[in-house]
Amino acid sequence: MLVALALMTLPFALSAAGTAWVRITNLAILYVFLSLGLNIVVGYAGLLDLGYVAFYGVGAYVYALLASPHLGIHLPFWIILPIGAALAAIFGVLLGTPTLKLRGDYLAIVTMGFGEIVRIFLNNLSRPINITNGPQGIARIDPVRLDGINFGRDDVWFGLTVNGPTKYYYLLLLLLIAVIVVNMRLQNSRIGRAWEAIREDETAARAIGIDTTRIKLLAFAMGASFGGVAGGMFAAIQEFISPESFVLTESVMILAMVVLGGMGNIWGVIAGALLLSFAPEMLRYTVVPVQMAVFGRLLIEPEVIRMLLFGLALVLMMRYRPAGLWPLRARQREFSKQDVAK
């Protein structure tokens, strides 16, 4: 109840610090979507995917193409999001099919290649027919419009000014609840158990009657569809997208969120995503003023400090919490040495 109240009033509190913080929060929620989607593939089914951002890109471009002057199509968002999710799922199957026999490092390399292929396609599909508008990206994307409410503009309701990002915040919050519920239900189902079984022992899973081909493709498709939804919302919020947003480092970042929080545990993954989304922004707003106050001038760029801390965090994690900040109880045991079976 308290959490709900806090979440409901959050954007107004943040607005006091600047609308930018509401935007940052919205992006953080998008990263939660992405992390939860990747968690299905990596955390549940145990398939290492380094090209996940491709599905984010697919979702974003689906939205951009179906709701912008670029192709002159303007569909409402509640039609586009499912299309984006479905297309991303199809791409997930496309990626999954040739990689069914691969595991671990080999799978990681192929998925990484896949991510790059999608990005390069987005970059070059401006000729011979201009589909993606190449590196310039697609601009003037329609904001979400729902029942006459335009999410791209400010409105005054009951004497309260509600700006665009705040409206998106509430929409994202609703989507987030849906995403979490879907995730939890999937984990705790016949399908979720089959994913876990494949992660634990693929041979035994096959022998016990699990069609591993189908179940793995399902994991890829389900994970990808979350990425598609996140991409669609990203395009709507930014109103501009270009291939630059869908680079390899994004995939790595999302994977880092999943691993940092604790693979397989929904709440851990959410915590990881929020932490890695907010921490750099916090730094951006504190590093410069602090240095100015202490040294009177800027000695170290915020970007440098960010990478420094990120590296330090990775090392400390490996040393002290290899299973993540908030691991799945099973994963925790997997990593602890004292508790080896037999």
Place this chain on the structure above:
Amino acid sequence: MSAILLEAHAVAKRFGGIRALHDVSLTIRQGEIYGLIGPNGAGKTTFFNVLTGLYSATTGSFTFAGAPLKISAPHQVARAGIARTFQNIRLFANMTALENVMVGRHVRTRAGVLGAVLRDAGTRAEEAAIERRALEMLHYVGIADRANDLARNLPYGDQRRLEIARALATDPKLLALDEPAAGMNATETAALRTLVAGLRADGLTVLLIEHDVKLVMGLCDRVAVLDYGEKIAEDVPEKVQRDPKVIEAYLGV
């Protein structure tokens, strides 16, 4: 004589130049415990792996329950009604005992993604049935009190039992046990023997690979002996035991 459940027709398996199985034919009757024995490397586990679809046979075929057994993928074999355990226990170590057995119900249930997300009445009922049945199986093998323990934390003997429970959860017509007594002490072996005999009493057909000759001779209705990938004997235990070819294979004379 009871009906024939499984028939192997001249099954052969080669790995490059190595002849792991050479034209092995055998018949397993409904409701019997059929032992498959032989010295190390005789091809017993290879036969299991071919039967359950982990390897594809070089030549030969199987007839199961009156129909040709299509072995294109292991999960289809499980669906047809053959469940197995492994020589080196292969449990889902980081899942609970109950969850392990629930996974065994996968092949007999239907809920998909939509059912999982919507959690409609049908899916909830199926889920409850899966759990009920899994608990029954744990009771049957006698480890229901460990239902919520992680599989990896169970004692060795219980892990063997759990693997059998998981296999039983697939509603098999034929249960194939690959050296279930391996690594067990005398007490555990005796308990296992009671369990397997109980399976036969409940009408299940069992194919048993075993090293423990005493266990095989006391438990099996019929026994086949493999040596260098060939079947050298097949009969009731008392006769197989006195077969000069079998004695030679085991003593290496």
